[in-house]
Amino acid sequence: MTLGAQDLSLDRGGKRVLCDVSVRLNPGTITAIVGPNGAGKSSLLLALAGLLEPATGRVNLDGRGLQDSPARKKARALGYLPQSAEIAWDVAVETLIALGRLPHRDRGTAAIERAIAALELQEFRKRPASRLSGGERARVLLARVLAGEPQWILADEPLAALDLAHQLNLITHLKACAAQGQGVVIVLHDLALAMNHADRVVVLSKGGLIADGPPADALSESVIKQAWGVNGSWIGEQGARALVI
Numbered sequence: 001m002t003l004g005a006q007d008l009s010l011d012r013g014g015k016r017v018l019c020d021v022s023v024r025l026n027p028g029t030i031t032a033i034v035g036p037n038g039a040g041k042s043s044l045l046l047a048l049a050g051l052l053e054p055a056t057g058r059v060n061l062d063g064r065g066l067q068d069s070p071a072r073k074k075a076r077a078l079g080y081l082p083q084s085a086e087i088a089w090d091v092a093v094e095t096l097i098a099l100g101r102l103p104h105r106d107r108g109t110a111a112i113e114r115a116i117a118a119l120e121l122q123e124f125r126k127r128p129a130s131r132l133s134g135g136e137r138a139r140v141l142l143a144r145v146l147a148g149e150p151q152w153i154l155a156d157e158p159l160a161a162l163d164l165a166h167q168l169n170l171i172t173h174l175k176a177c178a179a180q181g182q183g184v185v186i187v188l189h190d191l192a193l194a195m196n197h198a199d200r201v202v203v204l205s206k207g208g209l210i211a212d213g214p215p216a217d218a219l220s221e222s223v224i225k226q227a228w229g230v231n232g233s234w235i236g237e238q239g240a241r242a243l244v245i
C-alpha cells in the first residue's frame with residue numbers, strides 16, 4: 001500500500017509551513033525525515049497521517065486521495081506517534097497498548113504481546129501509565145502504535161527520549177517491521193542515526209524539500225551546510241558513520 005504527498009502545501013496559524021512537497025514513500029523501507037527546527041517535519045508527518053488538511057496538493061494512500069479514503073481504512077493503515085509523549089488516560093500500560101487494536105475491533109492479543117515484547121515492556125504491563133518515566137512512556141505509546149499493526153508506522157522523533165540500548169532495540173525492531181513489508185517513516189534529529197539506519201532520507205528546510213534519496217546523497221556535507229548552516233564531516237565506515245562538527 002503506497003503513501004505519498006503530491007505538491008503538498010500546508011498552512012498552520014495562517015502561515016505557510018510546507019510548500020509544494022512531493023514524496024512517494026516505499027513500503028518495506030525506513031524513510032527518515034530530517035531538517036532544522038521549524039522546517040516542517042512534524043507538519044509533513046501529520047499530513048501523511050491524515051491529521052492536517054492540505055492547503056494545496058494532496059496526500060495519497062494506495063493511489064487514492066487520503067481525504068477520500070474510508071476512515072476505517074485510514075485508521076488501520078496509518079499508525080501515528082506524535083512528538084510529545086502525552087498520555088490522556090491514566091490506565092494500566094497493557095490497557096493503553098490494547099487501544100492500538102481499536103481500528104480492528106478485535107482483541108488482537110498476539111499483536112499486543114508482540115508489541116510489549118518488542119519494546120521490552122513486560123515489567124510495566126500492570127503499572128498505571130502516569131507512573132512511568134518519560135522514556136518508558138514513549139515506549140508504551142509506540143507499543144500502542146505497533147499493536148495496531150499498521151501498514152505505515154509514522155513516528156515523530158520516536159528515539160528522542162530513549163536511552164542508547166532502547167534506541168538500538170527500537171531501530172532493530174523498525175528494521176524488522178520494514179523487512180516484513182511495513183512502511184516506516186520517522187522524524188529524526190540525529191543525522192548519524194539517519195545516515196546509518198535509514199534506507200532513504202528526506203531533508204526539509206524552511207518548508208521546502210531540499211534533498212531526497214539514499215542517506216549518503218541526501219545527507220552530503222553540502223546539504224548539511226545548506227540546511228543547517230553547519231560545516232560537518234562524515235567519518236567512519238558505511239553503516240557506522242559519525243558526523244564531526
Ligand SMILES: Nc1ncnc2c1ncn2[C@@H]1O[C@H](COP(=O)(O)OP(=O)(O)OP(=O)(O)O)[C@@H](O)[C@H]1O
Pocket residue numbers: 012013014017035036037038039040041042043044
Ligand atoms: N499548532 C501550530 N500553530 C501554528 N503554527 C505552528 C503550529 N505547529 C507548528 N507551527 C509552525 O509550523 C512550522 C513548522 O513546524 P513543525 O513542527 O512542522 O517543524 P519541525 O520541523 O517538526 O520542527 P522541530 O524540529 O522544532 O520539531 C514552524 O514555523 C512552527 O512554528
